[in-house]
Amino acid sequence: MLFGTYSTDGFFDELFEPDGRPRTGAEPLVRKIESLSAGELLRRQQDAERTLLQLGITFNVYGDGGGIERIFPFDVIPRIVSATEWDRLEAGLKQRVLALNMFIDDVYHEQRIVGDGVVPKEILMSSGAYRPQCHGLKPPRGVWCHINGADLVRDRDGQFYVLEDNLRCPSGVSYVLENRYVMKKTFPEVFEASSVRPVVDYPSRLLDMLQSLAPVTVTQPKVVVLTPGIYNSAYFEHSFLAQQMGVELVEGRDLLVSGGLVRVRTTQGLERVDVIYRRVDDDFIDPDVFRSDSMLGVPGLMDVYRNGRVALANAPGTGIADDKVIYAFVPEIIRYYLGEDAIVPNVPTYVCADPADQAYVLAHLEALVVKTAGGSGGYGMLVGPAASAKERAAFAERIREKPRDYIAQPALALSRVPSIVDGGFEGRHVDLRPYVLFGEDIYVLPGGLTRVALRKGSLVVNSSQGGGSKDTWVLAHKSAAESKLHQAA
Amino acid sequence: MLSRVADSIYWMSRQIERAENVARFVGVNLHMRLDLPPGVTEQWMPLVITTGDDAAFSERYGAATRENVIQFLTFDTDNPNSILSCLRAARENARGVREIISSEMWEQLNKFYLMVRDTAGSARARELPEAFFADVRMASHLFVGVSDATMSHGEGWNFARLGRMIERADKTTRILDMKYFILLPSLSDVGTPFDDLQWSAVLRAASALEMYRKRYGRLTWEHVIDFLLLDHDFPRAVHHCVIHAQQSLHAITGTPFGTFRSIADRRMGQLRSDLDFAMVEDVIGTGLHEYLDSIQVRLNGIAEGVFETFFAMRPAPVLSAA
Numbered sequence: 067m068l069f070g071t072y073s074t075d076g077f078f079d080e081l082f083e084p085d086g087r088p089r090t091g092a093e094p095l096v097r098k099i100e101s102l103s104a105g106e107l108l109r110r111q112q113d114a115e116r117t118l119l120q121l122g123i124t125f126n127v128y129g130d131g132g133g134i135e136r137i138f139p140f141d142v143i144p145r146i147v148s149a150t151e152w153d154r155l156e157a158g159l160k161q162r163v164l165a166l167n168m169f170i171d172d173v174y175h176e177q178r179i180v181g182d183g184v185v186p187k188e189i190l191m192s193s194g195a196y197r198p199q200c201h202g203l204k205p206p207r208g209v210w211c212h213i214n215g216a217d218l219v220r221d222r223d224g225q226f227y228v229l230e231d232n233l234r235c236p237s238g239v240s241y242v243l244e245n246r247y248v249m250k251k252t253f254p255e256v257f258e259a260s261s262v263r264p265v266v267d268y269p270s271r272l273l274d275m276l277q278s279l280a281p282v283t284v285t286q287p288k289v290v291v292l293t294p295g296i297y298n299s300a301y302f303e304h305s306f307l308a309q310q311m312g313v314e315l316v317e318g319r320d321l322l323v324s325g326g327l328v329r330v331r332t333t334q335g336l337e338r339v340d341v342i343y344r345r346v347d348d349d350f351i352d353p354d355v356f357r358s359d360s361m362l363g364v365p366g367l368m369d370v371y372r373n374g375r376v377a378l379a380n381a382p383g384t385g386i387a388d389d390k391v392i393y394a395f396v397p398e399i400i401r402y403y404l405g406e407d408a409i410v411p412n413v414p415t416y417v418c419a420d421p422a423d424q425a426y427v428l429a430h431l432e433a434l435v436v437k438t439a440g441g442s443g444g445y446g447m448l449v450g451p452a453a454s455a456k457e458r459a460a461f462a463e464r465i466r467e468k469p470r471d472y473i474a475q476p477a478l479a480l481s482r483v484p485s486i487v488d489g490g491f492e493g494r495h496v497d498l499r500p501y502v503l504f505g506e507d508i509y510v511l512p513g514g515l516t517r518v519a520l521r522k523g524s525l526v527v528n529s530s531q532g533g534g535s536k537d538t539w540v541l542a543h544k545s546a547a548e549s550k551l552h553q554a555a
Numbered sequence: 556m557l558s559r560v561a562d563s564i565y566w567m568s569r570q571i572e573r574a575e576n577v578a579r580f581v582g583v584n585l586h587m588r589l590d591l592p593p594g595v596t597e598q599w600m601p602l603v604i605t606t607g608d609d610a611a612f613s614e615r616y617g618a619a620t621r622e623n624v625i626q627f628l629t630f631d632t633d634n635p636n637s638i639l640s641c642l643r644a645a646r647e648n649a650r651g652v653r654e655i656i657s658s659e660m661w662e663q664l665n666k667f668y669l670m671v672r673d674t675a676g677s678a679r680a681r682e683l684p685e686a687f688f689a690d691v692r693m694a695s696h697l698f699v700g701v702s703d704a705t706m707s708h709g710e711g712w713n714f715a716r717l718g719r720m721i722e723r724a725d726k727t728t729r730i731l732d733m734k735y736f737i738l739l740p741s742l743s744d745v746g747t748p749f750d751d752l753q754w755s756a757v758l759r760a761a762s763a764l765e766m767y768r769k770r771y772g773r774l775t776w777e778h779v780i781d782f783l784l785l786d787h788d789f790p791r792a793v794h795h796c797v798i799h800a801q802q803s804l805h806a807i808t809g810t811p812f813g814t815f816r817s818i819a820d821r822r823m824g825q826l827r828s829d830l831d832f833a834m835v836e837d838v839i840g841t842g843l844h845e846y847l848d849s850i851q852v853r854l855n856g857i858a859e860g861v862f863e864t865f866f867a868m869r870p871a872p873v874l875s876a877a
Contacts, residue, residue, distance in 0.1 A: 305654045306654070332556055333710065
């Protein structure tokens with residue numbers, strides 16, 4: 067099926083140069099797709115969708131009749147990231163996570179960064195994600211955020227920006243692994259020609275990292291994944307990761323604290339738990355310390371944690387570092403702790419709590435995207451250019467009422483990737499969520515979740531808002547590919 | 556294994572077996588009505604009585620017509636024991652243990668559920684009900700086969716088999732009991748083609764007709780009872796089910812045979828030894844219906860014992876700190 071009439075429409079396209087030539091590294095893929103008949107390509111797309119359906123790779127939508135299952139839409143045309151571009155992203159992500167971890171540790175100890183006037187105290191204290199209960203906690207090796215993601219976007223000029231940070235156990239990595247599994251079945255030939263870096267070892271690396279957090283006296287640590295249960299939107303992922311790591315998936319009601327340890331109820335009695343990869347929010351993990359009405363957590367868990375007899379990943383309290391207002395300070399945070407400039411820049415951000423910024427935001431709503439400081443999943447945001455005058459006026463009112471809750475960013479012209487729409491190719495906007503593990507060292511998975519806004523012209527890629535996903539191909543350096551060939555021979 | 560996980564696997568397995576057996580009840584009645592002698596009308600109420608949900612049925616449906624009974628037993632989501640409700644519950648249970656069962660098992664159960672759900676209210680449900688119920692039975696067999704072939708035969712698998720065998724034993728007693736409800740024994744019918752027809756329907760409901768013929772040849776009611784209750788080798792016979800349920804129970808606990816450590820071990824062992832040494836004359840002496848009733852009560856007792864021993868979520872005793 068030919069890309070003949072495909073147009074990049076003036077956007078940055080991840081597969082094609084503005085003149086229509088494939089980008090470096092995309093040639094084998096483009097050649098392969100063009101060699102297939104339209105029917106064959108559509109058949110492969112359908113096969114891929116059927117595989118995902120049969121694997122039961124679904125997510126639940128909140129506020130939609132109590133957990134309706136949906137298939138996460140998938141498009142077989144992958145997104146390609148060149149080796150050089152990736153090097154830069156990887157360095158930028160490591161730098162960012164390192165600095166944010168230092169920030170979290172500082173926030174819950176001396177708060178030097180406040181004393182030195184870099185982050186205003188009232189911004190910190192008014193954050194919905196700030197947890198005074200975490201003061202003085204000493205997680206193993208001083209690492210708070212073990213599993214991280216960042217949402218990256220490219221603007222029209224091709225420059226990558228960090229759009230948001232995710233330091234509260236971001237979801238989506240299971241789709242990265244399953245998408246790759248499906249794509250290897252769909253385009254096996256192209257993988258061989260393109261030297262795509264593998265992502266398959268993520269679960270092993272995750273398990274290694276989690277085991278490294280166990281109290282030092284434990285020789286064979288027992289790791290569990292803690293899920294809110296089957297009605298959680300990311301339940302599939304919790305279950306998938308537990309299965310891939312070969313560890314138990316538990317709910318709060320399976321755990322209890324006794325004798326100063328966390329234990330799990332089994333058919334043979336109680337067993338000690340050493341590391342909990344928890345996918346339950348801070349507020350719900352321990353009703354004795356956080357929300358007392360939580361049914362999802364384990365009473366007494368935080369005491370055991372404080373005594374260093376169980377490890378939590380991520381540590382409680384990390385949400386402070388992905389508050390969207392704190393986000394605006396991240397370049398300063400990096401400079402403050404590391405003495406470096408951010409390698410991957412922020413999107414310019416207006417903090418509505420700042421009077422000058424607020425005035426600018428209110429005057430330019432039609433060109434801005436406004437987000438809630440504590441929101442996620444694409445909920446509670448205003449996309450100025452797409453909103454009606456009435457919606458903008460209503461949002462302006464909310465900003466004036468609670469300025470601390472809002473930030474604004476220019477509406478970016480997100481980069482696009484060709485996608486199969488009605489039997490042809492059309493460009494659709496994408497973002498990229500890479501995954502970063504922080505244990506004994508920092509590891510960036512060479513790949514990530516490319517989310518795609520499947521509605522024409524839409525910039526919102528969230529799965530809850532009509533988004534889908536694509537496989538992300540990070541290419542190896544030529545020399546690395548060659549050395550792989552030598553090894554094989 | 557987590558108590559919650561064991562509980563889910565056990566119930567997933569029971570619910571699938573239950574769905575299969577409901578399909579057996581209905582399928583056989585559909586088949587039998589075609590062979591009824593002139594002047595005898597179809598009987599659908601015995602099916603509802605057999606499942607034990609007759610009160611709920613009468614209240615909501617009234618007349619026990621074919622359509623009403625099939626709807627109630629198959630697609631009615633307000634009836635917790637309908638095929639669709641059982642499969643929905645089994646699937647929810649499976650979803651909670653997806654990382655424990657094999658992905659092939661999940662896929663098969665998912666397809667099974669979708670097949671039944673998509674048939675509800677469709678033309679197919681009205682036009683070809685027999686073929687549909689055959690599909691349900693086969694989908695359940697497939698699930699069991701896939702489980703045996705893809706899941707390690709460890710603790711989880713044993714909980715699945717334990718649940719399946721307890722459920723199947725219970726349902727076989729109910730299939731046998733159907734005959735009791737269909738027609739009160741009438742001396743004039745004994746040995747007539749009509750009587751043969753009913754006993755062969757009972758055997759067919761348990762997929763037992765062919766294996767019965769190999770074992771006994773002619774249909775006699777004593778042999779049918781002997782075969783479905785006391786046969787050692789036929790996989791739907793109550794005795795066989797209890798033997799395998801006991802094997803799984805002991806594989807889980809590690810308790811040696813002939814001894815017990817829990818109420819589940821003890822009740823299971825008692826039923827097992829009674830069945831080991833029972834003769835069909837004992838059953839007839841007690842009265843078939845009464846005997847079947849007592850087996851059902853004892854199976855319930857075993858199920859309660861399993862719950863107490865493995866799943867009960869009461870506060871655990873405080874252990875000393877390690």
